Amino acid sequence: MTYPVELRNVSFYYSAGTPIQVAALKNINLKIGRGELVGIIGHTGSGKSTLISHFNGLLRPSEGSVIIDGEDLGNDKETLRAARFKVGLCFQYPEAQLFEETVAGDIAFGPKNMKLPNDEIQSRVLKAAEFVGLRPELLDKSPFDLSGGEKRRAAIAGVMAMEPEVLVLDEPAAGLDPGGKNEILAMITEYRKRTGCTAVLVSHSMEDIANIADRVIVMNGGTIAMDGTVNEIFSRSAELKNMGLNVPEITRIFIRLRELGYDVPTDVYSVEKGAEILREIIGRRSPL
Amino acid sequence: MREKLIELNNVTFTYEADEDGTPGYTAVRDVSLDIYKGEFVAVLGHNGSGKSTLAKMMNAIYEPTEGTVTVNGILVDSEEKGDEIRRIVGMVFQNPDNQIVATIVEDDVAFGPENLGVEPSEIRRRVDEALKTVGMYELREREPHKLSGGQKQRVAIAGVLAMQTQGIILDEPTAMLDPTGREEVLKTIIRLNREIGITVVLITHFMDEAVQADRVVVMDKGEIIADGTPREIFARGEFLREHSLDVPQSTELCRRLGFEECILTPAECVEKISSVLGGAAQ
Amino acid sequence: MIRDITFGQYYPGKSVLHRMDPRMKLVLTFAMIVAVFICHNFYALALMVVFAVSAVLLSRVPLRMILKSIKPILIILAFTAVLNIFYTKGGATYFEWWKISVTEKGVNTAIFTVIRIIVLVVISSLLTYTTTPTMLTDAIERLLSPLKIFHIKVHTLAMMMTLALRFIPTLIEEIERIMNAQKARGADLESGGLIHRAKALVPIFIPLMVSSFRRAYELAFAMTCRCYTGGNGRTRMKQMKLRAADFIALLLCLAVIAGIIVLNIFFTRII
The missing domain is CATH 3.40.50.300 (P-loop containing nucleotide triphosphate hydrolases)
Incomplete structure (x- = not known):
């Protein structure tokens, strides 16, 4: 081939x-x-x-x-x-x-x-x-x-x-x-x-x-x-940081939330997907 | 009452007509804007919105076709005044290569004060201090063409610092830099304003830079279309996108989640979300 | 890489040579270049070599940098040597074949000329290694300042020299970038006859002109912004002052030149 x-x-x-x-x-x-x-x-x-x-x-x-x-x-x-x-x-x-x-x-x-x-x-x-x-x-x-x-x-x-x-x-x-x-x-x-x-x-x-x-x-x-x-690359944010690189801003937010102990995924690369996930979690947390 | 450093009163700038008679392009249209001493103002606008032309009028490189420019109380009405103005507000340009004059870093920083006729020992003192402020003192004997873009821009900033101007206008200083260079330069700009108290006008199309300012002025088609704090401006995401601009991802995320206040940075965003989720997680 | 070009490049340091008054360095460099040319035998030349070696040692510029400055002229050296070996005739014949012969005088002249060129290059590159281009152009400006009475704009000339030195590396990088961009679109710069090659340069030359004009325009703005209005009322951060070291250097150089003249008189002429 x-x-x-x-x-x-x-x-x-x-x-x-x-x-x-x-x-x-x-x-x-x-x-x-x-x-x-x-x-x-x-x-x-x-x-x-x-x-x-x-x-x-x-x-x-x-x-x-x-x-x-x-x-x-x-x-x-x-x-x-x-x-x-x-x-x-x-x-x-x-x-x-x-x-x-x-x-x-x-x-x-x-x-x-x-x-x-x-x-x-x-x-x-x-x-x-x-x-x-x-x-x-x-x-x-x-x-x-x-x-x-x-x-x-x-x-x-x-x-x-x-x-x-x-x-x-x-x-x-x-x-x-x-x-x-x-x-x-x-x-x-x-x-x-x-x-x-x-x-x-x-x-x-x-x-x-x-x-x-x-x-x-x-x-x-x-x-x-x-x-x-x-997914594979941006899940290694610590290594990327050592190389002077970063992950997308939205991903950084989710990584930080995860570090704080929240049960959120960290493979989030777009604002749309991020908002969707968080809306669902917030909805579950606060039963209206 | 806060003192004004730069006052633009109804300024219009039209480029000269072509030889073939095509009328010149009007880059800035009837703009009035006051910049106060000690402020950090970001001028935001897409490519071709007239923000660079506006900047060039602020330190009298361009003379307005109509309207007046006053800097530190001095009305710019002749070329001699221009020289006087440029001792008060300095300027840093987009392309780092096209503003470094000398072949050694420290000689370049000395160029401004030398032109002002400052005493040699005083120039030395100012050059060393300016280079230390921008973190380039160690590299003072290097050749500029061997520096990175961010380092070159910091040398250019030191060149203005050594002239001891009250204000500095930066015309898209980070547009040609990589993320590391952008961060270096932005940090330096913030330090000039917060620690030394220099008035900063930052022309940019990067949202994350504008977020750092005290005040954001948005331009389109040669006019000012919005003027307010970063929070007021970035709350209007839809409006910004209509003008080929954007908002930071943190801001957009919080807007989509329906939070009322305007969030600007990832740190604020994380804090807000965790407070909504009710403090510590399991 | 292309950015490594050694062309009048400064090697930062604090040696005696670095701290000498650039005007004195400039004048003495010229004097010593003349001195190299008046050497007529190996004894005189040996004195010059001793002088050059001591100067290199005093400057603390690493040998590697000195060798780097000789590297570009290796071809010229080889060419000169070959030319002299085969075309200068006289004295004993060492080697003869067909129409080619190598004589004592040929070999001597070849060695002599090669050493002479190396010494020349070493001395002049020492000047640029130990003096920043700004200092050098300042020195030229001051040495030429008497010409002002003939209405020659010495300051403008010196400024132009500084800017030229500053922008040569930038323009070389730019040419390289444009060439790569056009080669990536299939521009063929390497083959074809003279006319074809000249035509192939158009796609390089036009973008280069466009960008150079833009650079010049922006540079003029930047200089205006930094209150540049020409040479009047301008001061200098780095002052030039003749000190003891400069006079000692002057005396040493005079001594070397005197020595060369004496050696020239007492020993037979080779060249």
């Missing part, structure tokens, strides 16, 4: 072979299944960015191998190039990559590099713009005339237009207000529903990860410290 993304014993060193060699990844083994939505958390410098840069061959492992869709990236230029399009990587603050004269031109940059026929490029641009909710009349504008939120969407559309099998987003909502953040997250959920693609989401927001991820990977000191379902 092949996985869209598989890493075998991957280590990565910055300044490899010099006295100032720094290990950024240490012996990583990872398989991401088709259609999964994996959330990656970890504090700054834990190796998250280095890890995702291996998925599309931007960084080559110092040791071990990266296998994308059954093909070892090895050193073959063609495979490496193909990986760029199979794994669409969208970095933090992607609006910094906009450069074309028109929004449509910018979204088309990836598909053009794939050497697709013109009409295919056109249809992909329209489709991607629709996915991210960019109005068609914006497509002929200069990307630099868009608002901050629109620029972000245009940049994400530029990655989606490559129609990658795996979409990797590094902090897609960084710097956005709550409304903007919710829109981006809803957009990702909708995109996955419609395309069924595999997705990886790097985020500092435990609330967001708890809400949309199927599986959570916790990076710490260049290794995978934890890997499991949302």
Whole structure:
């Protein structure tokens, strides 16, 4: 069975072979299944960015191998190039990559590099713009005339237009207000529903990860410290805290209530569910 | 009677028209706002609500198209006044990289007082004190580009402290930081206000930061749409969400449970729930 | 990592060299660079090496840092050595094959030149290791201040130098980020002819310009906010004062230069 993304014993060193060699990844083994939505958390410098840069061959492992869709990236230029399009990587603050004269031109940059026929490029641009909710009349504008939120969407559309099998987003909502953040997250959920693609989401927001991820990977000191379902990971709040991470605010409330001796579950990740549970307990306690 | 530090009277700010004749965008519309000495005010608003433009008028980087700005009793009506104003209120910006001038931390903190013509020995004293206040004294000889985002922002705050301004305006200082950096910076801001008594205007779209303020001003479409204590503001969850904002999860949970008072922090929330459940559990 | 670039980087310390007046350090560094060039034989050069080694020891900058500054010029050193070995002819022939020959003079010149370059690099990197860029630009500003009578804006020039030093690492990181973003969209920066490669730079260059303008704009705001109005009425936290150590250093350097001149006269010229 092949996985869209598989890493075998991957280590990565910055300044490899010099006295100032720094290990950024240490012996990583990872398989991401088709259609999964994996959330990656970890504090700054834990190796998250280095890890995702291996998925599309931007960084080559110092040791071990990266296998994308059954093909070892090895050193073959063609495979490496193909990986760029199979794994669409969208970095933090992607609006910094906009450069074309028109929004449509910018979204088309990836598909053009794939050497697709013109009409295919056109249809992909329209489709991607629709996915991210960019109005068609914006497509002929200069990307630099868009608002901050629109620029972000245009940049994400530029990655989606490559129609990658795996979409990797590094902090897609960084710097956005709550409304903007919710829109981006809803957009990702909708995109996955419609395309069924595999997705990886790097985020500092435990609330967001708890809400949309199927599986959570916790990076710490260049290794995978934890890997499991949302429930499995957030039930280990003490360990997370030691790694400079936290659990969602709502979960913290329930953990604290449990510590105080109340019989409440601690696997609560949304306000809706939390309110439901508490309403029931309060109802039982105070017979009206 | 409390003294006013910053007074905005019916200010409007319109960006200049484009060369092709497209009229300029009006970012702030007929806003009146008083900031009192010693206050900690959070200005909340979604991206593009005009809160940054408002901040830039508060220390005379932008001159209002209409209306007046008065800082510490000085009416801003000329460029020379601007320099005078900026000795009274300092400013910290969103991007930590674009406001650090020097290649060594302590040299950067000294930049402001140097511009003010302060005596060298006094600058040294102020720089050391400011760096200690923000917890960066140990790293005073480092190069800024090797610091974390939170550390860089604390250096920027120390740079304002060393100028000994009465007030500090922070324009989304945590928007580009990770949670650890945000916490460091927020703690520093709270300390400036509570321990040193500096007037703080914090522009933000993070609810958990606004919760810490004495007063929250909400902006949308260039206008002030709400002004009150955090409890008054966050009691209006639906209203905030309409304006692309939100309330903390603790607040939302308690609202859904039908509690009347507005809860702001997880600690308050736990206390309230346990009191409803009737003290100690089995 | 790219942030580790050693480019005029300061190594914090409290040694005699760190505490010297940067103006004196700057002037003496230039004098000693000239001194390296007037060495004409191994005896004179040996004196220079002794000087450089003592300076390194006095500075307490770890050897590792010194080696780091030599590392980037290894290729130049190798190139110079090879060039000298094969192209300088004279004296006994050590080795001959086809059209290639290695002579005594060639070997000597090669060794001499390599040592000379290393000493040059060590001396100049010692200046930047023991002096903060701010101090250095301040020193330049003050040394050049007589130029003010020709209406040259010395302060502005010095400020520009400081800002350039401050923003070089930031811009390098930015270029790296943009390159990665475009490579992730399949931009091919490595293959193709000259024209293709030049065209491939557009997606890097435009975002870089856009962000640099934004940075410049924000930086100008930030400087205004901190009451920067140019050089007038500005004071400095770090004062420059010539002290005993500076005069001792001056005398020592003069002695070394005198020694080199004497050794040049008494021994045969190699180069």
